[in-house]
Amino acid sequence: MSPIPVTELAARLGRWSAGRGPLYLLLAARLRALIDDGELPPGTGLPTDRALAAALSAGRTTVVAAYDLLRDEGRLVRRQGSGTWVAGAAPAPASTAEPTTSPVFLHLLDQPDHVTQFACAGPLTPPASLQAAYRRALGDVGDGLGYHPAGHPRLRRALADRYGVSPGEILVTTGGQQALSLLTRALAAPGDAVVVQAPTYPGMLEVLREHAAVAVPVPADGSGFAAALARRPAFGYLIASCHNPTGHHLAEHRRREIVAAALREDVPVVIDDVLAELSFDGPRPVSSEMITVGSLSKVVWGGLRVGWVHAPAPLINRLARLKAVHDLGSGVLDQLAASYLVGDLTALAAARARSLRRRHDHLCAELREQLPSWTFEPASGGQTLWVRLPFGDAAAFAQAALRHGVAVLPGGQLDPTGGSHDRLRLPFVASPADITAAVSWLAQAWQGYSGERVPVSLPAIAV
Numbered sequence: 001m002s003p004i005p006v007t008e009l010a011a012r013l014g015r016w017s018a019g020r021g022p023l024y025l026l027l028a029a030r031l032r033a034l035i036d037d038g039e040l041p042p043g044t045g046l047p048t049d050r051a052l053a054a055a056l057s058a059g060r061t062t063v064v065a066a067y068d069l070l071r072d073e074g075r076l077v078r079r080q081g082s083g084t085w086v087a088g089a090a091p092a093p094a095s096t097a098e099p100t101t102s103p104v105f106l107h108l109l110d111q112p113d114h115v116t117q118f119a120c121a122g123p124l125t126p127p128a129s130l131q132a133a134y135r136r137a138l139g140d141v142g143d144g145l146g147y148h149p150a151g152h153p154r155l156r157r158a159l160a161d162r163y164g165v166s167p168g169e170i171l172v173t174t175g176g177q178q179a180l181s182l183l184t185r186a187l188a189a190p191g192d193a194v195v196v197q198a199p200t201y202p203g204m205l206e207v208l209r210e211h212a213a214v215a216v217p218v219p220a221d222g223s224g225f226a227a228a229l230a231r232r233p234a235f236g237y238l239i240a241s242c243h244n245p246t247g248h249h250l251a252e253h254r255r256r257e258i259v260a261a262a263l264r265e266d267v268p269v270v271i272d273d274v275l276a277e278l279s280f281d282g283p284r285p286v287s288s289e290m291i292t293v294g295s296l297s298k299v300v301w302g303g304l305r306v307g308w309v310h311a312p313a314p315l316i317n318r319l320a321r322l323k324a325v326h327d328l329g330s331g332v333l334d335q336l337a338a339s340y341l342v343g344d345l346t347a348l349a350a351a352r353a354r355s356l357r358r359r360h361d362h363l364c365a366e367l368r369e370q371l372p373s374w375t376f377e378p379a380s381g382g383q384t385l386w387v388r389l390p391f392g393d394a395a396a397f398a399q400a401a402l403r404h405g406v407a408v409l410p411g412g413q414l415d416p417t418g419g420s421h422d423r424l425r426l427p428f429v430a431s432p433a434d435i436t437a438a439v440s441w442l443a444q445a446w447q448g449y450s451g452e453r454v455p456v457s458l459p460a461i462a463v
Helices: 006-013 023-036 049-055 060-072 103-109 128-138 153-163 175-187 202-210 225-229 252-265 313-327 332-343 345-370 394-402 432-450
Strands: 076-079 083-086 116-118 170-173 193-198 214-219 235-238 269-272 291-295 307-310 384-388 406-410 423-427
Touching: 006 023, 006 049, 006 394, 023 060, 049 060, 049 394, 060 076, 116 432, 128 332, 153 170, 153 307, 153 332, 170 175, 170 313, 175 202, 175 235, 175 269, 175 291, 175 307, 175 313, 193 202, 193 225, 202 214, 214 225, 225 235, 225 252, 235 252, 252 269, 332 345, 345 384, 345 432, 394 406, 394 423, 394 432, 406 432
Parallel strands: 116 406, 193 214, 193 235, 235 269, 269 291
Antiparallel strands: 076 083, 170 307, 291 307, 384 423, 406 423
16 A cells, blocks of 8 residues: 555544644544554555654654554554554555545534634624524425425525526525536546636535546636636536636636637636635626526525525436435425525625625734735635745744644645645634734744744634
């Protein structure tokens, strides 16, 4: 069995250093769990002490002590000159699909502790209108099986009215993530090419990996997208408004160029409009000729798992058949509540965009004051800022940040070119006070990581 790449192992280790106690015991505990759970099967080669220490921004003695402890337990085999291996013979693989190593999902799977969550973005508290919508929905549940694979008729009508289309062109999904997964399964076979921006939403990159599709990257500003469509990929995936992670909008001439190329080449393009309502200068235009994905998770609340696809009716019918196999249809109560929220979505989105703009400006000000060597371009909307470190590796720094009580997302996880290793995606969804504290902890971590003197007044934190 081939050795696991050091970057992949570092990703799988996740928030290994976020607990209490000596670092080598924390590292050994996380490696032990990966071995015992089968994520590091017998025969897997592990990185060298020096390579793993660099990837984790830890001392080499920490890795050596963790490896030696697991060797003494019989979980690892270490021989000078031949490396470190998980003990036992390599089994035959049961499946070609590997568990996700994306920090976006690992931070959700690991329950929050004393670590400040600065890696995921979304509303931290639901609006009062959500409770009111559920109270109204409770009186509307009614009788019947409650299975609606294509979506509850009331919500499909509400969304169709919003788009100005027929309900037959709307599929309701369990969040935008399921919409992307269903579309990928419907439009791409294993090995097919899919055009994406670099960087892009990491959840989509995980979907492509899961379906064994090949990401074909073009710059985030959309240049090269139309040319890539001429090579007839399975489909294109585009975030045209409030781009995740940069927060920028696609230039209008570029949007028109891509739409024209998609129609000319007869290549489907999926427009991810999940964040489009959160533009700081008002809602962005929707490309009605393209397949569109929307969701309530970024405007209302992530716990409201309601998304949708707007597409031609034949594709919607196919997607509904695929969805039926997975879950028979999304929750009825959620959909009924969503039908009321969709009617107020413009006002809800405007209020959230105003709040996000204030928090964006606060994050920018704190970064300029506390981390003046970090650079960025202010966002035009959305929830995240794309920040460049002056030197070093963002994944290694993210490990150092964990030990100062804050989780951040390194840019390499969002870039299918293999670049962006000097970037961090920082959200501005928290309160101004929490943003200030998080930036202070990042400044403390950066001071230790880089050796720079950072002018910052640091709050106390228990690690």
